[in-house]
Amino acid sequence: MPDPTSELPAVILEALSPTSQRRILNRRGSAVWDVETGTGRYAVKLGYPIAQTSEWPAQPWTALAPGREGAVFQRLDVDGIAYGEWELGTWNIQPWHEGPDLYALWEPCRAKDSTIEPYASVALSCAQSLARLHAQGxxxxxxxxxxxxxxxxxxxxxxxxxxxxxxxxxxxxxxYRGCLVHYEAPEISRSILERGVAEPTPAADVYALGASLFISATGWRAVEYPDDASRTEQRCAIVNGAHRPVNMASRLGALIEHMLSYDADGRPRIDEVVLALS
Incomplete structure (x- = not known):
């Protein structure tokens, strides 16, 4: 069967008139394209449903995800956003952002025998970007x-x-049925296990930021479980177990420890994280 995301749909071609186009990702219900035009560079997302396999159930929501994201961006008054529908689901167009992600940027910190410590300024910039989102509700x-x-x-x-x-x-x-489990807060994992759904919260975002900083700096997941553990087993480990020790001597280590507090009320707010890193 031909890959339907191997080419951009006509609706995208008509909207952007690309001068160059390159698919950079196609996995788990989402394809992402890097598209250059005469007026700028854009990321284009195409959503499609995930079929059932022996490893996971069917997930039709992935077809709606780009359209939902486009609607969120418009609520946030982000410029350069468009979204709509194509034959398999929804799409969105958003401005392209150049640069490495957090994990890639901190790769030197994870090298064997490295003496390079994570820059607090990078952690601060991540916290500030999350704080801006929280401030908008x-x-x-x-x-x-x-x-x-x-x-x-x-x-x-x-x-x-x-x-x-x-x-x-x-x-x-x-x-909302959770996210990449490595970064789920205990209360989110518990709700998914008990009810199948959860409610994202700023406190859960703070936990996830702490887990993101930890794995990017050390290469270790915040909570230990086997690499081949199922999602249910992963969530049980998060709900029932403690996180790994945060053996980082810098002030960043103490802050991550606080952000990974099991109790949501025991975590700092994102503005407190920003203040601690400033």
Whole structure:
């Protein structure tokens, strides 16, 4: 069967008139294109449903994710946003952000016998980008290292398809069923295990930022479980176990320890994280 995301749909070609186009990702219900035009550079996302396999159930919500993200961006008054539907789901167009993600940027810190410590200024820029989102009344719901793009002038928090905070078009909305489990707060994992859904919160975002900083600096997941553990097993480990020791001597280590507090009320608010790193 031909790959339907191997070419941009006509609706995107008509909207952008690309001078160059390159698909950079196609996995788990989402394809992302890097598109250059006469007026600028854009990221284009195409969503499509995930078929059932022996490893996971069918996930139709992935087809709606780009349209939902586009609606979130418009609620946030982000310029250069468009979204709509194509034959397999929804799409969005958003400005391209150049730069490495957090995990890639801190790779030298993870090298064997490295004496390079994570820059607090980078952690601060990530916290500030999350703080801006929280200040506008939103929780991100999918904070992870890959979603912080460290640009030359600013850090951009991307992938807002799971963000919650204001009403969205019903046709594009869907229940929140968690995110990449490595970064789920215990209360999120518990809710998913017990009810199948959860509610993203700023406190859960702070936990996820702490877990993102920890894995980017050390290469270790915040909570230990086997690499081949199922998502249910991963969530049980997060709910029932303690996180790994944060053996980082810098002030960043003490802050991450605080951000990974099991109790949501025991974590710092994102503005307190920003203040601690400033």
């Amino acid at each position: 939103w929780a991100h719901g999918d904070v992870q290292p890959a979603h912080f793009v460290i640009g030359p002038d600013d850090t951009h928090l991307i992938d807002l398809a799971l963000a919650h905070g204001q009403p969205l078009p019903p046709g594009y909305d869907f229940p």
